[in-house]
Amino acid sequence: MSVLPASVATARTPPPGTYYDPALDADVIKLLPAEWRVSSDPIALATVLGSCVAACLYDPSACVGGMNHFMLPDAAPGDGSARYGAHAMELLINGLLKHGAMRSRLQAKVFGGGNVLPGMTLDPIGTRNGNFVLNYLTAERIPIVAQDLFGVQPRKVCFFVRTGRTLVKRLPAAGEIARVERAYRSQLAQKPVAGSVELF
Numbered sequence: 001m002s003v004l005p006a007s008v009a010t011a012r013t014p015p016p017g018t019y020y021d022p023a024l025d026a027d028v029i030k031l032l033p034a035e036w037r038v039s040s041d042p043i044a045l046a047t048v049l050g051s052c053v054a055a056c057l058y059d060p061s062a063c064v065g066g067m068n069h070f071m072l073p074d075a076a077p078g079d080g081s082a083r084y085g086a087h088a089m090e091l092l093i094n095g096l097l098k099h100g101a102m103r104s105r106l107q108a109k110v111f112g113g114g115n116v117l118p119g120m121t122l123d124p125i126g127t128r129n130g131n132f133v134l135n136y137l138t139a140e141r142i143p144i145v146a147q148d149l150f151g152v153q154p155r156k157v158c159f160f161v162r163t164g165r166t167l168v169k170r171l172p173a174a175g176e177i178a179r180v181e182r183a184y185r186s187q188l189a190q191k192p193v194a195g196s197v198e199l200f
Helices: 085-098 125-139 175-190
Strands: 019-021 026-030 036-039 043-049 053-059 064-068 107-112 144-149 155-160 166-170
Touching (some): 036 043, 043 053, 043 064, 053 125, 085 125, 107 155
Antiparallel strands (some): 019 026, 036 064, 043 155, 053 064, 053 107, 155 166
């Protein structure tokens, strides 16, 4: 009777919520608007962006990285939802530090901020989101090593958390993404933020 080596006998179990993407040859977790994720597992994080922005931060020495997907640059006072850039960035950075990253080693790649919503020519949300993330990272002294911001096309982004490798695909049709973004914004406006507290 032969015994399998431990490395063969115990296959790695992917984290919950992953699916295998044969084109990437990787386990992938898809992020929706107002979500964020940090991991040191050998996975990719993927999202589709229109006017929203995704910040991908990683520590190349600790092999840990994460991504957020925010919809608007700033929130009303007291609204701590990850749909807003300021809170989404804090959640992402703090999550990385809890996973062993060092703030001084963090590097950023930022994507999205497309002006895909028709009729928004004055102060478009995509431009505001893109400018927010650039200003935020500059103020926090986190170097931006890659970016694909602004323009009018939506993007699909895949970020490999352990290496920082990123794949970006520009998508041809913005109509469906713009419709989904509008519907999601409307849905979020209708319901209160989960976990909100009243201060007295």
